[in-house]
Amino acid sequence: MATIPLTEKISWIGVNDFETELFEALWPIPQGISYNSYLIRDDKTALIDAVKRNFSDDFMMSLESTLAGKALDYLVINHIEPDHSGAIAPLAGRYPKMCIVGNEKTISLLKGFYNIANPVKIITENEKISLGRHTFEFFMTPMAHWPETMMTYERTTQTLFSGDVFGGFGTLPGGIFDDEVDIEALTPEIRRYFSNVIGKYCLPVQKAIEKIKPLPIKILASTHGPVYREAPQRIINLYSGWSRQETKPGAVIAYASMYGHTEKMAEAVGQGLTENGVKETQIFNVSKTHASFILSEIWVHKALVLGSCTYNGKIFPLMNGLLELLENTGLHGRSLGLFGSFSWSASPLSRLKDFSQKGPWKLISPCPEAKCAPADDVLKACYTLGQNLAKDMLSPNSKQ
Numbered sequence: 489m490a491t492i493p494l495t496e497k498i499s500w501i502g503v504n505d506f507e508t509e510l511f512e513a514l515w516p517i518p519q520g521i522s523y524n525s526y527l528i529r530d531d532k533t534a535l536i537d538a539v540k541r542n543f544s545d546d547f548m549m550s551l552e553s554t555l556a557g558k559a560l561d562y563l564v565i566n567h568i569e570p571d572h573s574g575a576i577a578p579l580a581g582r583y584p585k586m587c588i589v590g591n592e593k594t595i596s597l598l599k600g601f602y603n604i605a606n607p608v609k610i611i612t613e614n615e616k617i618s619l620g621r622h623t624f625e626f627f628m629t630p631m632a633h634w635p636e637t638m639m640t641y642e643r644t645t646q647t648l649f650s651g652d653v654f655g656g657f658g659t660l661p662g663g664i665f666d667d668e669v670d671i672e673a674l675t676p677e678i679r680r681y682f683s684n685v686i687g688k689y690c691l692p693v694q695k696a697i698e699k700i701k702p703l704p705i706k707i708l709a710s711t712h713g714p715v716y717r718e719a720p721q722r723i724i725n726l727y728s729g730w731s732r733q734e735t736k737p738g739a740v741i742a743y744a745s746m747y748g749h750t751e752k753m754a755e756a757v758g759q760g761l762t763e764n765g766v767k768e769t770q771i772f773n774v775s776k777t778h779a780s781f782i783l784s785e786i787w788v789h790k791a792l793v794l795g796s797c798t799y800n801g802k803i804f805p806l807m808n809g810l811l812e813l814l815e816n817t818g819l820h821g822r823s824l825g826l827f828g829s830f831s832w833s834a835s836p837l838s839r840l841k842d843f844s845q846k847g848p849w850k851l852i853s854p855c856p857e858a859k860c861a862p863a864d865d866v867l868k869a870c871y872t873l874g875q876n877l878a879k880d881m882l883s884p885n886s887k888q
């Protein structure tokens with residue numbers, strides 16, 4: 489994409505990545521992702537973050553064209569993860585006098601990743617750098633989502649460069665602004681990015697939101713996803729709700745089934761939920777739907793139901809992977825239902841119940857279990873589980 493102006497002197501010079509299949513080698517990105525970099529041209533020039541190394545050539549061409557012969561005075565690193573810093577090495581080679589600006593942890597990691605000889609400036613909380621008419625202020629946001637993350641605020645234009653916070657999956661083909669794209673259509677991928685990449689760090693995100701709350705923000709520019717100039721508060725509100733793990737009435741049923749027996753149990757639970765008033769019930773087969781997408785739906789729904797068969801004497805591997813992912817995120821506060829099936833070896837319910845005890849889940853009874861194919865009484869118990877989850881969820885005393 490061509491360079492796109494945010495203001496008279498601030499330009500987006502990012503790139504769209506249509507090539508990478510797994511973000512961080514883990515999360516599917518069928519709609520790609522953008523790496524957003526921003527150039528400020530004043531008496532001094534400054535670049536806010538860079539892009540992934542794979543896209544250095546196009547990025548450098550856009551940068552040099554936009555600089556129009558001027559030197560690059562500063563590179564501000566809000567987040568040094570390589571999808572934002574990979575192009576630093578070619579930048580340093582092209583602009584050896586460029587001063588790299590970051591906090592103490594950033595500069596330490598900079599040396600570890602790139603070992604370049606450019607001058608550096610270590611900044612601290614609320615420190616300022618003037619470019620002329622434009623002035624940067626720096627706000628430390630550690631662990632949102634790396635220990636060195638920070639945000640840069642440009643006071644003249646009231647632009648917040650927020651790093652990964654307020655970002656999202658998805659490329660920006662044809663337009664980068666929230667008033668140019670269908671934000672509602674993009675929101676599921678933005679939420680999936682939050683739940684997959686940022687969600688483990690809910691408390692630091694809340695602290696970051698509190699820190700920027702006093703700032704007047706006209707433009708919010710993250711390192712991934714749209715730039716918000718029409719309604720920057722919208723994405724702040726979404727991140728605020730997600731980081732507080734706010735939920736709505738609805739259930740996610742995730743199951744593992746090799747020959748259809750556990751699947752029948754999942755359907756019976758779903759029937760118990762829907763016939764008792766839960767209109768938003770989603771059922772996922774962990775062998776067919778990547779855990780990335782399941783986690784995103786779990787994040788915003790009140791009830792979670794997990795069911796698995798046994799495989800080689802243990803819980804089905806992909807279900808175990810989902811459990812480990814949920815344990816790692818620190819997700820909590822959901823009503824939880826469990827069920828399982830086995831034949832000649834151990835029941836998977838022991839692993840599922842172990843999971844339920846590791847976090848503040850509200851376990852709802854019963855926990856149906858089938859040996860071989862589920863008999864009618866087991867399917868009835870599955871229905872009852874769904875029924876009880878619905879009663880719990882829709883009770884006037886239930887907290888959403």
